[in-house]
Amino acid sequence: MPEIKVTPLGAGQDVGRSCILVSIGGKNVMLDCGMHMGYNDDRRFPDFSYITQNGRLTEFLDCVIISHFHLDHCGALPYMSEMIGYDGPIYMTHPTKAICPILLEDYRKITVDKKGETNFFTSQMIKDCMKKVVAVHLHQTVQVDDELEIKAYYAGHVLGAAMVQIRVGSESVVYTGDYNMTPDRHLGAAWIDKCRPDLFISESTYATTIRDSKRCRERDFLKKVHDAIERGGKVLIPVFALGRAQELCILLETFWERMNLKAPIYFSTGLTEKANHYYKLFITWTNQKIRKTFVQRNMFEFKHIKPFDRTYADNPGPMVIMPGYCVQGTVGHKILSGQRKLEMEGRQTLEVKMQVEYMSFSAHADAKGIMQLIRQVEPQNVLLVHGEAKKMGFLKEKIEQEFSINCYMPANGETVAIVTNPNIPVDISLGLLKGDSTLGPVPDPKKPKLMHGTLIIKDNSLRLVSPDQAVKELGLSEHHLRYTCKVQIQDHHSEQDTLNRIYNHLKNFGSAVIPSPVWWCRFLPHLGLLCTGIDSHSVISFCAIA
């Protein structure tokens, strides 16, 4: 039976370094190629030696697909393509292709320039890697080769995030990447056809959470910021991921506009600012409101938000600052984790006098969103990645219970094989199809009907032809087998022996075609069906007598 094999190299029962290998219909596809935030050694990249111990990956992979530009989905790409070696196509959407190199460069800078690591990919490698990228549009079907095709769908999550459908023949796999089912201030909700794939690979970051309305969160957030501003305070909003920064910018900008507020908002220069240029360009990837109003005003052209300069820090009066995200070890991270005293350089201690609030503005689908997408897609099997094992287990149970389909959650390096039941297309001549239907009393397209024909399997092609034509094609003469009488044999030998004896006996008479005893044996129990087998040509002719 044909199988789809899935092996996560990363993101199996884990969050980070997403990298999933899928072999489907003889094709090998790598989905995402990310890094892990938590490690600084070899574990930060997926273990590509699983694919091959030595040499390049090109001959083992048909294509690589990157779902979106977050580093845990694309961070290992230059390493894989340039340092390990891969020359095949890499597919990603246009915004991803535009923003991804900025993030990779930033990542490289931090690792090499700040932490001083060697043996890391260089700027040139990033450029070379990006040359191998093929950009795709939403809902565009891309033929990777004759059999393998991929199609991208909108995933929400972040600008340019996509879900991909991978199809070989009638087998198909959908990989969601990260997605969001509730639209936010600048992105829409994920959407996909009811494409009924054999396997649905879904992220499961929020496997156990059903989030309340985003409206409460927004209201809370704005109210807190507003209150602090009204008291004349300063607000620091460390934003974790690129994309979320833009979301909060939009949220604050519109609120400032509506409420006629004057306090300045600053965001950190660098990453966010660069990415913002692309956000202004890829308007088609945003939500309804931004798409409809960008003619009057592009929502990413902020009026109140300006890039931050360190000298502003001591300016009097209220302000909102959005610094970059707080990686482990930074001051921001310490404050967020609840420290009330900070040790500065030179043994100074600083008391934390600020109020600290944590708010989740995550752009991942919650459990209900995941279920909703599964219902929308109607897959045969589900496979969960990109989540914690314990939470995954909970959701897995739910999925199996609700949809009664199989659900898998392999760990890294563990392979799951899913048996598929693909349709095998057979060519049939129109004459045979139409001619036969006239035999029946009323042609009814809904009911299965009985057909008299011959299946010819020849050089990788299947054809169903009428018996006359089959005989003609194979240059055989037609034989008729007639059932005339029934002979009851009273024999004390075993069935096999009796058959052999009859066979040998008949052989002496030299009859034209004598089926081998094996055939006899097979069809004796149901006497209604007789069959002649000509093994050498693999021609099977069925004829129904009953």
Place this chain on the structure above:
Amino acid sequence: QQPHEEIPAKKLRLTKPSKSAALHIDLCKSTNSTEALQYLLQFAKKPVEAESVEGVVRILLDHYYKENESSVRLKIASLIGLLSKTSGFAVDCIIDDVIIALNNEKSHHVLAQLLDTILVIGIQLQDNLPLSFRLVEIGCKHLADTSHMVRNKCLQLIGCLGSLDKPVMKELENLAARDVQKIISDSFTDQDPRVRTAAMKAMLQLHERGMKLQQIIYCQACKALSDDYEQVRSVAVQLVWVLSQLYPDSIVPIPSSNEEIRLVDDAFGKVCHMVNDGSWLVRVQAAKLLGSMRQVSVQFLEQTLDKKLMSDLKRKRSAHERAKELYTSGEFSSGRKWGDDAPKEAVDTYTVNLINSGACGAFVHGLEDEMYEVRNAAVESLCMLAQASASFAEKCLDFLVDMFNDEIEEVRLGSIHALRKISCHIRLREDQLDTVLAVLEDSSRDIREALHELVCYTNVSTKDGIHLALVELLKNLAKYPTDRNSIWKCLKYLGSRHPTLVLPLVPELLSTHPYFDTPEPDMDDPAYIAVLVLVFNAAKTCPTMSALFSDHTFRHYAYLRDSLSHLVPALQLPGRKMVTVSDSTKLALSEDSSRHFVQQSLDRVQNIQHLDAQGAQDLLKLTIRDLQRLGELQPELAGIAEFSATYLECQLLLMKSLQEKLWNVAAPLYLKQNAMAAAAAKKILEHTYKLEFLYSGLESRHVAIIHHMRLQAKALQLILTARTTRGMETLINMCEMFLQEIETFPRYFASELQYLQESFVEKLLEVMPRLLACKPAEVVKILQTTLRHSNFLLLELPAQVHRASATIIEPTGESDNPLRFTSGLVVALDVDATLEHVQEPQTTVKVQIMYPDGQAHIIHPKPADFRNPGPGRHRLITQVYLSHTAWTEPCQIEVRLLLAYSSSWSRASSLSAVCRAAWNDSMDGLPQTDSVIEGTINLSKQVKVYLMPKPARR
């Protein structure tokens, strides 16, 4: 025009050859089918008269049988369908031919078109039951066709014509043995989605025509909800909804368990589920329909607001627990802490699935949908359901309040209005009030005003709430001073609704102190006025409050009572004489009695026929005075009273100018009284235009009387011109125009002539032939006598008449600071006005600017600047651009609103369409411009704005 003889050999039974003959020739001339198609396309552009339709159809059918090309046959079939719609054509005669054509047709496209034609014909002959049966029979026969188009049309045919009841007539029984619903529902599982859609639409069609759908269809419709195609799902949702309204209380089983629930609850769950559909069109549909499912049980209703109570991820908290959480925090907390999302409870596998798909969270999803259409629909539905159920209203409050923060203003506005509508059911807690009031800082004026209106109707539970509201409103006032009126009005309602809550706040609000004298606040401060409005309105029903007032408060009361009497009620204050006279008269004068009084006054006026001139005039003067005074006293009847008074004034003016002695003086003395009469005539004309265009709610009879009065005034003008001018030219012209108007009068008011017995017009119409024949001088003579001897027309009391009026709220005209700008450039002036009882203000209301040098500009505001806050009320918020050359001193310009009218929009013509049609036909040759008079009526008082254009600096 083709002569008849040229038609080739073919014999035709044609009565009117023109149209059909030309077509026939064309069709015969055409050598191939492309040409024939071209002829048909051209033919389709021209209309065909009812008499020749049949002939044309015959020719078309003839050609149809001969034609091999299916596209031509298709066009013919569609033409027949179009032609059969011609009014006045009996379609019975062609139906058989079309059916014959149908039976011989092979092409699927043409078949579908023919069925469409049959449908058109069938709808016109719906009353013919046997025919309907026959057509339905045909539809059923073709339902087995392989083309989806044909099946589509068949289903449409069955839906529109299928019999509603079992046949009563004997002979039809064998024909109508089929069960229409069964036939249609069989197509629900058709392989083509378009046919499935058509089948369900046909079912809905049956429902609309009054057939009761069977309950079995419910299951089938539910299956269609999970169809792959959005149009099928969209119709299926409607069908499920229809059935849930038909059988709300029947019981349906829940699959996968042995429980049963009411059908309407089940359907509600299913429609809720569709709010998560992949297609936004279906989501809009589902979100809209939810609002009208009133009979749903409360438990299901409340699930729509909680995402967590999902059927599959069973995490059922008790209702009590949920309510408590909802109450204590007033918000859902989640995502606040790290590690909040670990899997908590073990799954209880034995929990019963209450509903398969789940109503839960439907509104949560709908309200945060990507498309604002869905969000809007969800807000509306939420509002409708909450209006029906108080407990649900309480629960959905938080969600509606959250929508105040939507990114689209339309949705924000919608949710504020929704909250206002359900505010009778709810009592806002302080934290909720806080979030509601936060929106007061919104920069959009519409939003703020909607919110003020909401606060008017809100129930507040604590005195702190009132205080909070007041503080926020004052903040709003400080930030946006233009909101003054709206905020005062809002505080008026807030005060009168919550007197007991205001009472403990009074010392603080008025900053009085038991021992110390506090300084007297500034009387012109809008914020202080706002506080006083709140306090005084609360004091109206709380007599103890006035004891807390200090001396200056009483003085301020007296001042405000006079200056802002609409905001400050009359109070029973100790030590003050109540001026209750006006109140008591108001009470005594009920509307009925005043109406009666108006009627009596008008009746009395009828007697002037029998009085001498002086007595008649006195009576009129007296009545006019009475009516005017009544209008002031009784605002409800002001329209009627003023209308009548104006009319009587016209009559008075007319009488004065026709006084005997004026006309008998010698020619040289004409001059003085001529001038007087001319002025009177002009005044009457002005009045009649006012009467006609300024008042809404007039009946055609009144319009006729007004026009009649206008004719009299015009006659008077004509007579005066005849007496003063020497040249014949102008007189002849005027005469002709006047006679034309007399002629057209009965066409306008054919049905009203009966009320105009013995009137000026009637008398003139009697002598019309003579008038047309004779010279102008004679005409004038006849007019003079008729005018003086015609009867006064009694005014029938109109039932409901409102006078259009406008008040300019802004600019106030109080500012002493001139508006400075560089001369030659423009400056924008904000104009804010309320309009009452103005119909179609977008086209009629203009802004007039009068500069000190006498220049007048008329500005047309944009249609979008008019808002419609209530029936009969409009709000104009616009900017007008001013510009002028330099002045040396600041000067005042005058701003006012005008009502533009044009006699071509005369109500007479819009009153009866038939009348107008006839009129237009006959007017073809006449120059229209003569009879159109355009003008403007003042709608509001003028407001003065100080303006100072400065010379440009070089």
